[in-house]
Amino acid sequence: MLASAALNREPELPSSPKLVALLLTELGRPEPDLRRTSQLFGADPALAMRLLRLANAVHREDTRGVISVAQALALLPTDGLRPLAEQAALASGPTAVPGLSLPQFWRFSLQVAKLARALAASVRQNQAVAYTAGLVHAVGELVLHAGPQEDMASVNLIAGVCDVRRAKLQQRMLGTSYAEVGAALAQQWQFPGPLVDALRYQIAPFDNDVYEPLAGLVHLAAWRARAQESGFDDRALATSFPGEVGLALGLDIDMVLQQDPIDWSGGHVDA
Template structure:
C-alpha cells in the first residue's frame, strides 16, 4: 500500500484504559487540576494527539500552532476535554492493534518522550516539542498494524515492532517507515512543521536536505528506549549507538545513557510532563 493511500484510511488510535479512567475522574470534579490533566494527557500518545489536533483545528483562534500539551489544555474548555476523553477508544484487548503489545508500546513511547525532553535541554532545543515528538513518533507503527494487520504480521515475523532496526526494514520493504506515517498523521492534525519534520526524519536525520537537531534528539531518544526494551547490555549498547548523530549534537553515549528516567516503571502521574 502506498503511503498516501494508507494515510487516507480511517485510523482511530487506542488509549490506555487507566489513563482514561483517571482523566474522567479528574474532569468530573468541581475544579479539575490543570497540572494533573497535563500529567495524564502527557502519558498517552492517542489522547495527546487528539488534544493537539483539536487545539490546532483553528476553532480557538490561536496565534500560532500548538505543540505542547499544557498550552493545548488552556485553549480547550472543560466541556471539550470531557467529550474528548469520554469518546476515546480504549486499548483493552490484544486485538486492539493486531501484532502490537500495547502496554509495551505505551511504556516505550512515554520513555522516549522523557528522554527526548532531557536530551533537548542539553542541546538547547525546545523541550516541549521534543517531549511531544517522543510521545507521538511511534503512532505510525500502530497505524501500519491497524490498516494492514496481515502484512505487518509477516514483517513482525522477521523483526519485532520495537527493534532498533525496524525503520530500516520497513523502509526496505515498503519504501517508507513508521516515522513517515507518524509525520503524515501529524500533518493531518495540523501540528507545527518543526514537529512534523522531526517525526518524518528521526529514523535517518541526515537524509533531510536540512539537518534538524530535533530529529537527531528524537533519534537518540528512540534508540535508547528501544535498546531498553530489548534489554541490550553494555557491549550491544556501544555497538549500536548512533555515534554520527551524537557527534553532530555533541552528545556521547555516556551522556545519553545518563539521561535515563530514574524509574522506568514509575506510574504516569509521578512525573512532570510538558
C-alpha cells in the first residue's frame, strides 16, 4: 500500500468530544478567551490538523507556511474558527475509529507533544513548532484505521498503538506506516515542508537528504513515551535509546529521561 492510497477519500479525523464541546462553548462567547482557545486546539491532534489546514489555505501566499497551532491562531480571525469546531463535532466520538482506542491515542499524542516541547527547550529549538509536530505525529493512524479493518486488526493484534515496534510492523505488513501516511496528508493539505519532513522521517530522521532536527525531536519524544508505556526497565531503556539521534541534538539518555514523568492513570484528555 502506498501512503497516498490511504488518502483516496477525505479523511474524517475524530476529536475528543469533550474538547470539541468545550471549544464550541468558548467560541460561542461574545469575546472568546484566546489563551483558552489555544489550549483546546493544542490538546487534540485532529483539531490541530484542521486548524493548520485552514491557516495554510488562507495564507497560501506566505511561502514559509504556517507550522504551529500558536502561529495559526495568531493569523486567523476568531470568527473563522467556529466552523472548524462544528466540522470536528460531526466526526467526533470515542468509537469513531473501529479498532483504535481513541482515548489512549489522544493521551499518547498529547504526551509526545509535551515531551517534544520540553526537549526543544533543552536544545533551543522552537518549542511551539516541536509541540505541534509531536501532537500530530501519529495522525496517520486515524487514516489507516479508516481503511480495510482486517489489515489494521492484524497489526493491532501484535503491537498496540504505543508499542515501539508499531511503525516497522506496519511497514512490513501494510507497505506503509502511520508516519508516511501522516506526512502524505500534511503534504496534501499544503503544510510547510519542515513539518511534512518531520512527520515523514520521524521514524528514521537520518533517511532525509537534509537532516531535520524537528524529526529528531519527535523521534526522541515518541521513544520516551513508548518506553514509559511499555514499562521498560533500565536495561531496556539503555539498549533501545536512539543514541545517534540524541547525539545529533546534543541530548543523552539522562537528559531525555529527566523530562516530566508520564501519568497514564488519568481517564481524561488534558485540555
